[in-house]
Amino acid sequence: MSDIEPDxxxxxxxxxxxxxxxxxxxxxxxxxxxxxxxxxxxxxxSSATTDGSIVAMLMAPKPKAKPPTSxxxxxxxxxPRMSHPxxxxxxxxxxxYLQDPASLPPSLVICHSAGFVAVRDKFPKATVHTLLLxxxxxxxxxxxxxxxxDPAFLAFVQAEVRRLRALVAAELRRRLGPYSRADAAREAxxxxxxxxxxxxxxGGGGGGGGGGEGCDAQLQPQLPPGRDWEAExxxxxxxxxxxxxxxxxVLSRDMHSASLKHxxxxxxxxxxxLVDVADFPLAADDPRRDPKxxxxxxxxxVCWRCKRNFKNHFKELKEHLDEEFExxxxx
Numbered sequence: 001m002s003d004i005e006p007d008x009x010x011x012x013x014x015x016x017x018x019x020x021x022x023x024x025x026x027x028x029x030x031x032x033x034x035x036x037x038x039x040x041x042x043x044x045x046s047s048a049t050t051d052g053s054i055v056a057m058l059m060a061p062k063p064k065a066k067p068p069t070s071x072x073x074x075x076x077x078x079x080p081r082m083s084h085p086x087x088x089x090x091x092x093x094x095x096x097y098l099q100d101p102a103s104l105p106p107s108l109v110i111c112h113s114a115g116f117v118a119v120r121d122k123f124p125k126a127t128v129h130t131l132l133l134x135x136x137x138x139x140x141x142x143x144x145x146x147x148x149x150d151p152a153f154l155a156f157v158q159a160e161v162r163r164l165r166a167l168v169a170a171e172l173r174r175r176l177g178p179y180s181r182a183d184a185a186r187e188a189x190x191x192x193x194x195x196x197x198x199x200x201x202x203g204g205g206g207g208g209g210g211g212g213e214g215c216d217a218q219l220q221p222q223l224p225p226g227r228d229w230e231a232e233x234x235x236x237x238x239x240x241x242x243x244x245x246x247x248x249x250v251l252s253r254d255m256h257s258a259s260l261k262h263x264x265x266x267x268x269x270x271x272x273x274l275v276d277v278a279d280f281p282l283a284a285d286d287p288r289r290d291p292k293x294x295x296x297x298x299x300x301x302v303c304w305r306c307k308r309n310f311k312n313h314f315k316e317l318k319e320h321l322d323e324e325f326e327x328x329x330x331x
Contacts, residue, residue, distance in 0.1 A: 016123050016242075094119075094245040098135045110167065116160050118167075121251070123259040125269060127175065127325075128168050129251040132160060140246045144237035145289065147246055148280040157248065161235050161277050164250045169229035172252055176329045182227035189223055197222050227331070236274040239291035248277060255304060256325040263314050264297045270304050271296040 097104065097119050101112040110118040110130060121129040134140050134157065139147045148154045177183040188194045234253050241247070251269070260266060267273060272288050273296035287294055301310040301317045305324045310317040 091242065091244045094131070094133055094243050094247055095140075097133055098140065098245070110164075113160075115156065118164050118250075121249070124251070124257050125260050125265060126252040126254050127256055128171050129249070129257070130164060130168055132157070132164050132248040132250060134246050141244055142246060144241065144246055144248075144275075145239075145282060148237070148277070149282075151281070154277075154280050158277055161248060161250065165230055165233050165235055168233050168250050168252065172229045172232060173227070177226065177229075179329045180227050181330060185224040186226035197224075234269060234274065234276075235278070236276045238268055239273050239275060239288055239296070249274070253304060254325050254328055255321055260318070260321075263301055263312065266301060266314070266317065267297045267299055270302070271299055273297060 097109065097117050101109045101117045108119055110120065112118065115135055117133045117135060119131050119133065121131050134147075134153075139150075139153060148157065173183065178187055185194075189196045232253050233250065235248065235250050237246075237248055249269070255266060255269065272294070273291050275282070275288050282289060291297070301312065301314060302308070303310070303317065303320060303324060305328060308320070310320065
């Protein structure tokens, strides 16, 4: 496990930045959707091919990359390396998802519309970690604080965030519901262990009976509501984004991931460094506009669940988070 933190006031490591190359594309099948230049909601088109598979494919395994051939290795070795590479080159990696998301596999793109693309975070910091990417070139390279100051665009983003949040919550339920006490009754119905409850609804036709529950009455099964998984989802932008393209994080709150490697990773989602989309527009004197001055990423490590303070002992926190995850998923 690496405890090396980035030197700048951001949460992304050099390793992550260097591994943000554009994703491989599938052969085109249909014309790409036009990029929207107005903030009018458009229907989301799923990259899945069958009904009900959006949630299931959220966590589908990614295809393994084929090992390079000797010829390709030789070709790569012949390319000269810059002695002083452009530090912003790799920060543009999210732009590869925007132009033609339909050409990318479901292992990368969750769903897309004319205005947005929802993708998996390549370095997830939780059980489910997605990014919502606005496609409009008029705003997608602006700082989130500036872009979300526009009321029309903010409303557009908030509407799409609600949809992606529901998908993330559904994926959490699919993966963790079988372990949750709050979902036990719901799981029992889904597994056929008990019958669904219901109530009789009177029909509108005349069945020739003497009133009461006529032959048009129907039993409406009711699935137990179970756990509120949407309450377990975080939504926000980083005060200092590591990538140039505007992106909104929508992720489960558990912080249970092998990609969580140092204090700044953790604090970027567990301090005011993560600004909830619901808090916009920000006031001019909002302290979150000065993340460096307030040292959010340098704060003590505090467990998001039990509030225990681990000071700067990330390894101990990481071990503790594994224990908390097991308890949290069983709530």
